[in-house]
Amino acid sequence: MSSTAAIMFKECVLLVIAAALVGCCCGVEMAKILDKPGRSLTSSTLQWVDLQKGQNPPQHALLVSEGGPLWCRARQHANWISGAVVDSVCHIPFINRVFEMEEYEVLVSINESARVVPAEWDRLQAIPSRGIATSNMLLLAIAKTDEGKVLPGYVDVNKRRACLVKDGQYHEQTSAIILTEDEPVHYEVDHVVRDEEHSQLFTTEELVSNTTLINPENENQVVSDILDYTAKEIIYWGRVRGTIIGLETTVTDPSGNIRDITWGIENELDHLVQQKVEFELPAGAGVNVKLIAVMRKYEALYSAKLTAVYGDGERRPRSINGLHMHTHLTELKAHYSRPYYLSNNTEIEGEFLTSEILIHSTTTTTTTTTTVSSGGESTLAEKPQSDSLATTDAENKLQRVVTCLVSSKHHVISVSVQYPGYLLFN
């Protein structure tokens, strides 16, 4: 197995393990949020996890009150009823009784990503939006007694009353504190550390534009044209458990560049670019020009700090791990056909430019030399370096490298000319 294959194999194994961790645990269901009566959403941060009497509760299970019991829900007939775990058993208030259930589910805030906000309610008021639902029409709720005790239970949205456990007994009242989930309005991602050692690079070439330059005059001249092409760029920072796909996100990458993206999807950020091509043509000749983009795709696992920013300004940072992918144009080349006479399409003998690097992005060296292999083909000695992933604007020190192949079949000389960098992305 080659080392690349070995790395790919390892990554695959990692991905399979990750998938198994995410997809495992039968009995994991994302919580529902009652956006408004009759319309529920799926939470990205809260989930119900199976538990039985005697089992240890999962990490980050939600507490009814500080230092208090865990939230739980259990099935009674067709309904899920919420209550609290006491002595490893779920106590739920249901039709004038408190039932003790040995099989139940606890509510988990994935990596503590959920922000639960209490909302005061009484039966004369509208039900607050974004209540955490235990089932269709029941919302997680508590009540506080005058002595400061916290009673767990739920509000029945249809019957407009709260059903609670008070001193181990069933208790009903017409006011309660409904638990709602607030979603962030924005994410900020920084302190990104990429796993460079296991990163992968894929390079492909794409034809992005083409044209034919012609010289109808009676003497040699330089003929030029301006070509439009799309410089594709795709940025992805992964799907991370406990995060909301589609949220506006500002990412500060390891080079300090700041990009606004949509979280959890591949962001295609294309640039429309104009490129001049020119060719010195003999009298009455034409040449076909192809613009070729060399696209580089970079993939790496990363760790970072993700800060959830809420509507009221609250900020909640946490650590995340994810997969980063970045595809961008790293080089633009022009390929020229052999010039031909316009009158009879016959190729012209002689020495002509065959290809030219118009734009090249690199962070390494400015000394780019061109070597010519014995076969007469030009190859760039400079290879992309793993630390020159050139993922972003500032990393792109663009150079114009013109490779002139002054060639005949047996005699090859290469000349390399550099122009100070000009910027492709802006």
Ligand SMILES: *[C@@H]1O[C@H](CO)[C@@H](O)[C@H](O)[C@H]1NC(C)=O
């Ligand atoms: C190449 O040129 C032809 C003819 O002008 C055009 O139809 C085609 O879209 C061009 N291809 C690209 C990738 O620009």
Ligand SMILES: *[C@@H]1O[C@H](CO)[C@@H](O)[C@H](O)[C@H]1NC(C)=O
């Ligand atoms: C959950 O938090 C831990 C510790 O902060 C972190 O290592 C892990 O990557 C987080 N999980 C996800 C899915 O981000």
Ligand SMILES: *[C@@H]1O[C@H](CO)[C@@H](O)[C@H](O)[C@H]1NC(C)=O
């Ligand atoms: C094609 O035309 C050019 C100039 O018009 C001429 O010099 C050349 O000999 C022609 N070649 C053929 C094969 O007819």
